Amino acid sequence: MPAAFVSLALEKASDLLGTTMGPWLPVLLLAAGVAGAWLYRRARATPPEPPRVRHFTLLRTESADGTPVRHETTRPTGTKITRWVDGRQRLYELTDVQLEDGTYAAEPLDHR
Secondary structure (H helix, E strand, O other), X not given: OHHHHHHHHHHHHHHHHHHHHHHHHXXXXXXXXXXXXXXXXXXXXXXXXXXXXXEEEEOOOOOOOOOOOEEEEOOOOOOEEEEEEXXXXXXXXXXXXXXXXXXXXXXXXXXX
């Protein structure tokens, strides 16, 4: 008996919706379907790749033992960084130029 009540209630609701919406019901259902599909695709999209650590060689610099100074960061190319080299701060720009050792070049911007 309860199934008959549910069926009757759904039939009445459908009739009421059809009478109130009239010819706009198919348009409403189509818009709801498109919006649902868009939300579904958006929710299933792959998350953005987390920033990866890249190793940069600061050009024209040497550490105390004579090896090039390196800098690790997740910042994108074009970013300007400051580092202490030889007792003073120097300004560098991160580039996407890959060197032979696999690191990327950081160009000095202050040529003192």
